């Protein structure tokens with residue numbers, strides 16, 4: 001026998017199921033009056049530095065059908081590359097920008113959207129700068145453990161080419177699955193990026209174990 | 211550096227997820243996984259700032275009755291129908307330490323097994339006094355508590371006659387996005403647990419047991435509510451015992 005490692009095992013994941021919105025975005029699910037507003041429904045709480053953008057997309061299954069019961073969460077740095085987190089030690093993030101968003105995919109179309117700012121660059125573990133990106137986490141019925149991915153920007157070609165995470169993807173022909181496409185400006189002049197997530201198929205999105 | 215700072219090694223990256231402990235993406239008896247499971251291998255990388263940070267949720271977020279599902283949707287003076295229960299426990303990390311300030315969100319069916327959702331197809335009755343969601347933030351020692359009704363089991367379209375065991379869905383935010391977790395709590399003694407294709411996605415009975423809450427008779431409120439204890443473990447950070455930055459990383 002040997003000494004115990006005194007190690008606890010992470011609680012195992014279970015699917016969020018088809019009714020994740022009851023718990024995570026109840027107002028969007030029609031359950032009103034319990035929470036004043038759904039958590040993560042707005043990332044911006046006042047004047048913010050940087051370029052305000054809209055991110056839209058949908059999550060597609062292996063038949064090409066958009067998921068109507070998915071929930072997408074995003075986490076990102078502010079325009080200066082700082083996180084609005086308790087353990088951010090490099091400086092003070094924009095106080096009007098939470099960096100966290102949560103969206104229920106539309107129950108009819110499957111579309112999600114976030115009003116956010118274009119993130120700045122953040123160093124990777126070896127100090128090299130990463131290209132601007134948004135971390136995404138996807139849960140739904142039929143997804144047994146939440147899927148982590150990243151959204152990069154198609155107008156950051158040189159930064160993307162130098163990104164240490166993108167460089168480490170063996171099949172470089174899959175890198176485009178992580179790059180959102182500019183859709184031009186909305187009527188308010190705001191840039192919109194589309195990021196579609198494919199769970200399977202020839203364009204299956206790269207998912208990370210990080 | 212003081213001796214105090216020296217006594218505890220610095221926090222390093224997060225301990226890798228044990229993917230053989232979690233359910234695989236594809237589990238044939240749970241049919242929805244067939245077309246929703248990625249086919250390519252996940253790209254494994256060490257955690258960096260974006261995974262080691264996470265949003266902060268303060269107590270100002272919470273309403274007075276957010277963790278009391280018996281009354282948080284009920285008309286004044288009324289409560290939800292069904293067996294009254296307390297669910298309590300602690301949020302821990304992989305070293306067994308309490309995680310303070312974690313946001314815990316739950317959702318569940320009512321005592322009849324019916325969800326308040328427009329796509330719900332079960333004939334069981336809605337309870338006009340039950341919404342089905344709650345949330346709280348863990349205390350200094352990682353502890354949390356909810357008051358609710360025991361959810362009923364319910365049938366679901368998968369096989370011709372599949373029933374979910376009674377369960378409560380849990381979504382937990384620790385301190386870092388790498389810890390993000392959604393799971394389900396089951397109830398001690400439920401005969402439907404071993405029959406469920408979603409429970410069956412867990413590779414081992416050891417993993418199943420960690421999701422089954424124990425009846426906690428000592429915490430029961432006499433003549434009021436039964437109690438169940440449910441601890442949740444989030445990923446922990448490695449201690450940086452010595453710097454060992456690998457070449458090219």
Ligand SMILES: [Fe+3]
Pocket residue numbers: 017319374377379
């Ligand atoms: Fe459920």
